[in-house]
Amino acid sequence: MAKTAKKAAKKAVKKAAKKAAPKKAAKKVAKKAVKKAAKKKSVRKPNAAFMAPLTASPVLAEVIGNKPLPRTEIVKKIWDYIRKNNLQDKKNRRMINADTKLKPLFGKDQISMFDLAKIVSKHVK
Structure with missing residues (x-):
């Protein structure tokens, strides 16, 4: 049992x-x-490397000013300049046409918007 x-x-x-x-x-x-x-829901902390103020080269300073700025602000100011002067290509909006200030910065007449970060990194310290 x-x-x-x-x-x-x-x-x-x-x-x-x-x-x-x-x-x-x-x-x-x-x-x-x-x-x-x-x-x-948690808020992301900004990466300190992006927020560090960088000094622009004299060529870049003509476009954005000579005050030290974070990389994000530098790119933003360049885009403001491009839009203000209507420098995006009409047919292919991904291409940026250089004017007299941007030509020494870019090194050629036209660049892709994806090359902009690479160009900025060459002109900041």
């Missing part, structure tokens, strides 16, 4: 474990979702 009681107890434990397992898994999934949402 003791053997049958033990078997019945084992079966009951297995059934309970099977029923509890999905609940535990659901709890784990819910916890992971909460953690993910918390990560997304």
